[in-house]
Amino acid sequence: xKKAGIIIGMIILLLVAIVFFFPEVLYSSAxxxxxxxxxxxxxxxxxxxxxxxxxxxxxxxxxxxxSNTLKDIKQALSENPSITTLVMEDVPGSIDDExxxxxxxxxxxxxxxxxxxxxxxxxSGGTDMFLAGKERAVHSTGKLGVHSWAGxxxxxxxxxKDHKEHEKYLNYYAKMNIPLDFYWYTxxxxxxxxxxxMTSKEMEQYNVATDLYDSLLxxxxxxxxxxxxxxxxxxxxxxxxxxxxxxxxxxxxxxxxDYDVPFTFMDEKTKKERQGTNIVGYIKxxxxxxxxxxxxxxxxxxxIVNDTIYNGADDxxxxxxxxxxxxxxxxxxxxxxxxxxAAFDAEELGLHGSKDFVAKPYxxxxxxxxxxxxxxxxxNPKNEIYVVGTFQYxxxxxxxxxxxxxxxxxxxxGHDDPDDKTKxxxxxxxxxxxxxxxxxxxxxxxxxxxPGYHKATDDTEATNPEFYINxxxxxxxxxxxxxxxxxYSKQ
Numbered sequence: 001x002k003k004a005g006i007i008i009g010m011i012i013l014l015l016v017a018i019v020f021f022f023p024e025v026l027y028s029s030a031x032x033x034x035x036x037x038x039x040x041x042x043x044x045x046x047x048x049x050x051x052x053x054x055x056x057x058x059x060x061x062x063x064x065x066x067s068n069t070l071k072d073i074k075q076a077l078s079e080n081p082s083i084t085t086l087v088m089e090d091v092p093g094s095i096d097d098e099x100x101x102x103x104x105x106x107x108x109x110x111x112x113x114x115x116x117x118x119x120x121x122x123x124s125g126g127t128d129m130f131l132a133g134k135e136r137a138v139h140s141t142g143k144l145g146v147h148s149w150a151g152x153x154x155x156x157x158x159x160x161k162d163h164k165e166h167e168k169y170l171n172y173y174a175k176m177n178i179p180l181d182f183y184w185y186t187x188x189x190x191x192x193x194x195x196x197x198m199t200s201k202e203m204e205q206y207n208v209a210t211d212l213y214d215s216l217l218x219x220x221x222x223x224x225x226x227x228x229x230x231x232x233x234x235x236x237x238x239x240x241x242x243x244x245x246x247x248x249x250x251x252x253x254x255x256x257x258d259y260d261v262p263f264t265f266m267d268e269k270t271k272k273e274r275q276g277t278n279i280v281g282y283i284k285x286x287x288x289x290x291x292x293x294x295x296x297x298x299x300x301x302x303x304i305v306n307d308t309i310y311n312g313a314d315d316x317x318x319x320x321x322x323x324x325x326x327x328x329x330x331x332x333x334x335x336x337x338x339x340x341x342a343a344f345d346a347e348e349l350g351l352h353g354s355k356d357f358v359a360k361p362y363x364x365x366x367x368x369x370x371x372x373x374x375x376x377x378x379x380n381p382k383n384e385i386y387v388v389g390t391f392q393y394x395x396x397x398x399x400x401x402x403x404x405x406x407x408x409x410x411x412x413x414g415h416d417d418p419d420d421k422t423k424x425x426x427x428x429x430x431x432x433x434x435x436x437x438x439x440x441x442x443x444x445x446x447x448x449x450x451p452g453y454h455k456a457t458d459d460t461e462a463t464n465p466e467f468y469i470n471x472x473x474x475x476x477x478x479x480x481x482x483x484x485x486x487x488y489s490k491q
Contacts, residue, residue: 036095042063042064042092043062043063043064044063044064044065044066044068044069045061045062045063045064045065045066045069045072045091046061046062046063046072047059047060047061047072047073047076048060048061048062056080056082056083057082057083057084057085058083058084058085058086058087059076059080059083059085059086059087060086060087060089061086061087061088061089061091062089062090062091063090063091064091064092064093064094064095065091065093065094065095065096065099065100065103065125065126065129066094066095066096066099067095067096067099069096069099069100069103070099070102070103070106073103073106073107074106077106077110083110083112084111084112084113085112085113085114085115086107086112086113086114086115086133087114087115087116087117087120088114088115088116088117088120088122088126088129088130089117089120090120090121090122091121091122091123091126091129091130092121092122092123092124092126093123093124093125093126094124094125094126094128094129097125097149100125100128100129101128101168101172103129104128104129104131104132104172104176105132105172105175107129107132107133108132108133108134108175108176111134112132112133112134113133113134113135113136113137114129114130114131114132114133114135114136114137115133115136115137115138115139116130116137116138116139116142116143116144117139117142118139118141118142119139119141119142120138120139120141120142120143121142121143121145122142122143122144122145123143123144123145123146123147123195124145124146124147124195127144127145127146128169128172130144131173131176131178131208132176133210135210135211136208136209136210136211137209137210137211137214138203138208138209138211140246140249140250140328140331140332141249143197144197144198144203144208145195145196145197145198146185146186146189146190146195146196146198147186147189147190147191147192147193147194147195147196148186148187148188148189148190148191148192149187149192150191150192150193151165155191155192156187156192157187157188161184166183169183170183177207178206178207178208179206179207181206182206182207182208185202185206199332199333200212200328200329200332200333201329201332201333213325213469213472215325216321216322216325216468216469216472217321217460217465217468217469219242219246219317219320219321219324219325220313220317220318220320220321220378220460220463220468221313221460222242223239223242223299223313223317223320223321224311224312224313224317224458224459224460225311226309226311228311229303229304229309230301230302230303230304230305230309230310230311230312231299231300231301231303231312231317232300232301232302232303232304233274233276233300233303233345233346233348233349234274234275234276235303235304236299236300236303236345239299239300239320240260240277240279240299243259243279243299243320243324243343244259244260244279246324246327246328247259247279247281247324247327247341249328250281250324250327250328250331251331252281252282252283252327252331252341253281253282253283253284254281255280255281255282255362256362259279259280259281260277260278260279261277261278261279261280261356261357262275262276262277262278263275263276263277263278263345263352263353263356264276265346265349265350265352265355265356267349268349268350274346274349276300276345276346276349276352276353276356277345278342278343278344278345278353278356278357279299279342279343279345280340280341280342280343280357280362281327281340281341282338282339282340282341283327283330283331283334283335283338283339283341284334284338285334285335285336285337285338285339286334286335286336287336287337288336288337288338288486289338290338290367291337291338291367291369292337292338292339292340292363292367292368292369293335293337293338293339293340293368293369293370293371293372293479293482293483294339294340294342294357294368294370294371294372294435295323295326295339295340295341295342295371295372295373295479296323296341296342296343296344296354296357296371296372296373296374296431296432297316297319297320297322297323297342297343297344297373297374297375297431298316298319298320298343298344298345298346298347298348298353298354298375298430298431299316299317299320299343299344299345300316300344300345300346300347300348300349300353301315301316301317301348302348302454305456308456309456310454310455310456310458311456311458311459311460312458313378313379313458313459313460313462313463314376314377314378314379314450314452314453314458314462314463315375315376315453315454315458316347316374316375316376317460318374318376318377318378318379318463318468319373319374319375319376319377320343322374322377322471322472322475323341323342323343323374325472325476326341326475326476326479327341329476330479333480335480335483336483336484336486337369337483337486339483340363340368342354342357344357344431347375347430347431351430351431351433351434353431354431354432354433354434354435355434357434358434358435358437358438358440359434365438365440368435368440369441369486369488370396370440370441370442370443370482370486371432371435371440371441371442371443372442372443372444372445372475372479373430373431373432373442373443373444373445373446374444374445374446374475375430375431375444375445375446376446376447376453377445377446377447377468377471377472377475378463378464378465378467378468378471379447379450379452379462379463379464379467379468380447380448380450380464380467381450381464382410383408383409383410383467384409384410384411384412384447384448385409385410385411385412385445385446385447385471385474386412386413386414386415386426386444386445386446386447386448387400387404387411387412387413387443387444387445388413388414388415388416388426388427388432388443388444388445388446389416389427389432389436389441389442389443389444390413390416390443391413391414391416391417392416392427392436392441393441393442393443395487396441396443396482396487397413399478399481399482399485399487400443400478400481400482402481403474403477403478403481404474407470407473407474408470409467409470409471409474411474415427415446426444426446430444430446432444445471445474445475
């Protein structure tokens with residue numbers, strides 16, 4: 001027994017010596033890599049299904065990519081060719097870059113989608129594998145990290161751009177349809193011993209996630225489904241819960257420790273007092289924390305009329321979903337000004353939610369430098385969106401025009417000049433009106449009425465997703481430009 005103990009001790013000492021003096025020996029084999037990861041408190045990549053998972057079209061991944069990962073992927077696909085989605089829960093990198101790129105190509109070869117789930121984290125070589133997904137999605141709380149790479153005696157930026165050391169990555173990104181600028185961006189984003197977590201703006205810039213606007217359409221469809229009962233004031237709890245969940249996931253701050261802002265109003269038809277609920281959250285600005293941009297959209301619609309559900313897909317599930325999209329975006333890309341996100345109730349009954357907001361605001365009205373309102377932005381056969389308010393507030397027009405000039409949309413200005421009798425006057429028609437009446441600058445994005453306006457036919461099937469996405473891109477870029485270069489001197 002004593003002799004066996006001595007032998008075991010010698011083996012352990014030998015392994016320790018190898019780890020500390022010849023780590024490359026361990027790095028060269030799958031078993032050695034397993035041992036190294038174990039000693040470092042990590043794990044090599046493993047693929048698995050969830051307990052009691054019925055459908056096997058989704059497989060989960062956790063751990064560092066290593067020399068057996070290609071074999072493991074092939075085995076998983078061989079055993080279950082119905083796999084369509086790889087959920088990357090925690091994949092901090094790779095210890096075998098060559099195998100990683102080949103394994104990633106195998107994922108693309110089988111048209112598998114990749115997804116970073118809630119609180120998921122993918123970085124370094126894991127990011128390269130994520131990019132192999134045919135469709136790629138990142139949860140609002142998921143993280144995607146990039147950095148440079150280093151060799152034994154040099155770092156990536158030591159080599160000229162035309163050096164062969166860069167070729168394998170450039171060729172790989174080209175095959176994944178990722179802009180080659182992404183590679184050079186990763187080299188400068190963080191050194192090899194650090195990580196830069198990508199913002200959603202960077203993800204969009206480099207085509208990293210393909211679903212950045214899929215959730216926009218999904219939320220609109222959900223809000224406009226029969227399950228939400230037309231979102232009539234007093235019967236729209238489901239919509240409220242959805243909005244609050246998105247605010248919470250985006251990490252929006254609360255006024256008075258709650259997103260709910262209940263209010264009462266007099267129903268003009270029944271002459272009875274009723275209750276509505278605004279949903280309000282905010283993000284602190286990094287430069288002008290005490291100056292606020294209020295982004296608003298009403299989430300209520302007509303509800304159920306004569307046993308028919310009026311879903312209001314365009315009016316205004318479109319604006320509400322856009323509001324939630326903006327909340328998620330700016331929570332990851334901190335603005336210069338503080339931004340309040342307000343989902344207004346009872347707009348259809350007389351703008352009561354926005355009226356209540358300005359009547360008893362949590363912030364002084366003089367600190368609100370701009371209101372931006374979206375109301376009906378997903379349905380127009382002319383590909384035309386109106387920007388309303390620049391007649392009264394021309395200082396904001398240059399920033400919007402600069403963005404509009406790069407858009408495929410027909411961007412028109414008007415419905416804001418009281419002397420223009422060729423167009424309806426919209427400055428009192430939507431939730432911008434209470435701000436206008438308080439002399440707070442306001443801009444509304446909206447389209448002209450269509451056959452589905454206030455009809456039961458206002459369903460998502462009648463909207464134009466491409467138009468809608470382009471409008472949201474226009475609005476988002478306009479807000480960013482105004483936020484960064486606010487025309488204070490022109491007010």
